[in-house]
Amino acid sequence: MSKGMVDACIEFARTDTHKIIPFPTFCTRASAILYAFIAFHPYADGNKRTALVVTSFFCFMNGYALNISDDAPDFTKSVAVRCLDTAEHSAGEEVKRIMEWLLPNLSQGRIMRLFHHLSHRRQRSLAAKTIWVIGFTVWNEAALARMRELRREKHPSNFDREENPTTT
Numbered sequence: 001m002s003k004g005m006v007d008a009c010i011e012f013a014r015t016d017t018h019k020i021i022p023f024p025t026f027c028t029r030a031s032a033i034l035y036a037f038i039a040f041h042p043y044a045d046g047n048k049r050t051a052l053v054v055t056s057f058f059c060f061m062n063g064y065a066l067n068i069s070d071d072a073p074d075f076t077k078s079v080a081v082r083c084l085d086t087a088e089h090s091a092g093e094e095v096k097r098i099m100e101w102l103l104p105n106l107s108q109g110r111i112m113r114l115f116h117h118l119s120h121r122r123q124r125s126l127a128a129k130t131i132w133v134i135g136f137t138v139w140n141e142a143a144l145a146r147m148r149e150l151r152r153e154k155h156p157s158n159f160d161r162e163e164n165p166t167t168t
Contacts, residue, residue: 006042008036009037009040009042012032012040028095028099030055031102033054035051037054049147049151052068052076053147055102056068056139063116065112066105067107068143068147068150072150073154075101079094079097079098114135115132115136
């Protein structure tokens, strides 16, 4: 892992140049985060999964839920393949393509708005902090369970060995 590259992935979505903000909206920033973790490749393995989880967390922190759909592994793989094709690759076009995939997978309900409100208001009460921790825990468990489920679908033989270890 390269901490500098992880930082660069986050900064890619936040950076403004000469008072021009390339990703001014929530959706474009979420798309830029997903793109950066796939394209910049900060880890030796797991960059596409990390991209999905980090984008999901960004959505959670902004009051949205990201449904990591069944096509997410194939979609992120197609992004990675296009990123390798330097002659045809355009970061701006790729972020737009990601946003088109991302938008139908986003939702915002009352509970998500409450967590967003609590996280941004920096509520000091014990009740507010407790509610936020519960919300984060629920998001974390759901996101990790979804990633395990997608991985199990892609590589069932690996999970069969883990669930049914043989003794020697």
